[in-house]
Amino acid sequence: MGKQKKLGRGVTIVGAGMSKFGMFKDKDSKDLFAEAFNEMLSSVDKGVDPDDIEALYLGNFSNDFFVHQAHWGPIISDLIGLAPKPSTRTEGACASSALAFREGVFAIASGFYDMVLVGGVEEMSKCSTEEVAEGLALATVPYEGNVGFTFPGVFGLIATAYFAEYGASHEDLMNVTIKSHNNAPLNPKAQIPFSIRDLMNNKLARIKKKGGPVPQWEDEKAFLRDISVNPVVAWPMHLYDCCPIRDGASWMLVVAEDMARNFTDPPIHIIGMGQGSGRGFHAADSITSFEATKNAAKEAYGMSGLKPEDIQFSEVHDCFSMAEIIHIEDLGFFKPGEGYKAVSDGLTRLDGPKPINTSGGLKCKGHPVGATGVSQLLEVWKQLRREAGQRQIPNENLRIGAAHNLGGTGGTCTFTILERR
């Protein structure tokens, strides 16, 4: 019931790595995992003997559909030399690896293991856009899929309800896109490492080179208003409101708190964790809010004893521009109906009071669905360790950050709060 959630013992993150996210015709899931695994090993300051890893938790939504191969736990366990130790696959649509992370944390908190590896993977670029849309639509609730909803459609639907309720418009969503793209060039792992202004100027240069009429885009919004470069996918979601869904893998090394300093200084502590389930729009309390996110936030704030204003920065699941606004309201960072104003006022920029998606978010970093949850936690881990390079948040006292991951049409959401002590 209202019981405050807590871990049986402290758990920390001491290493993390991710592959580049993108479209890789010449790499498969195993190659991407190997790339991420090597980066994870070299991220452990004082080194780690892979023999000491006791179990593997792996998030994957649907490689079964995308590359016709299921049962990825033992495949990856064998790849990195962990077999015959246990491997477990978790599935929660786009939140699959956040669930793997939670299972790993619970296993350590229970005292059963001291060191586990958690991660996620997805390999989607071998499918056509239509096939990917069909595969992802498997994660809608049945009544939504039946009438032809797609994922962009679901967030288009939320947008029309939000606009009607609060008076916002597609122009407001553009501020989210522009903000996320401004962070992207600062992230060497971003799939689309360009600002909207860069993309606009590149396009203009190509048009001028080819000859013909040159568009008159006075600014980024004029560019985004032009449906010849930013066509409708599911109104009002346009191309630049949607994140790219391709290939990638991510890993994290999770260990018991009492041994963390053997591996790194500083470890990052898990101080709040929450998860929730949703019910589909026909049954949900609201169309402009995810009850699964609210439940996840309630659990995580309860466990940590923190309030939304204590979270200094957060990664949130911006699969679509509209999603980011809903999440920053559901997580309590801004009041319902005020998220879009906060974005247009610059409050969520890298140098603002509440930076959101410093990685460039799913929008620019890319969204290989099963790999996303752990990659979001990786960004928070890097920021707290002051290892985020050019996109480091300019705050000397950065101590508490969070990551929010959403699966399906809000069917599974997680919220995790991390702390540097």
Next chain:
Amino acid sequence: MEERPFSDLSYVQYLNEEKLMGSRCKHCDALYTPPRSICIKCYKSDMEWVEMKGNGKLAAFTCIAVGPPRMIAEGYDRNNPYCVGVVELDEGTRVDARIEGVDPKKPETIKVGMALKVKFLHRGEGETRVTYLAFTPQ
């Protein structure tokens, strides 16, 4: 009314017969569309079928230009988008449905809150016949 199980299959069968059906808990009166067999308010499993009048208003919508293969097979594409939405019924519950009789190429003319009435879209014949729940402006 005959006692079919309060299942998704029955819901679809009723749509095929041009009936939009919900279930009502005999114990606490909670109403559900699509039907539920277990009441999520009082946890009893004592339901009865209720036919919805088929009137409601548009709670949210989208016009989809890039659809799944099934919709592409019906002739929808980037130049011919289709509209789907969430409809709030007069009885107070909601359903997901296709929205017909509007112009998905001019989404700005489609308004949240507009009054709608039910329409049953039949596709295919015989064994492959399916019925989709749709609504059109009143």
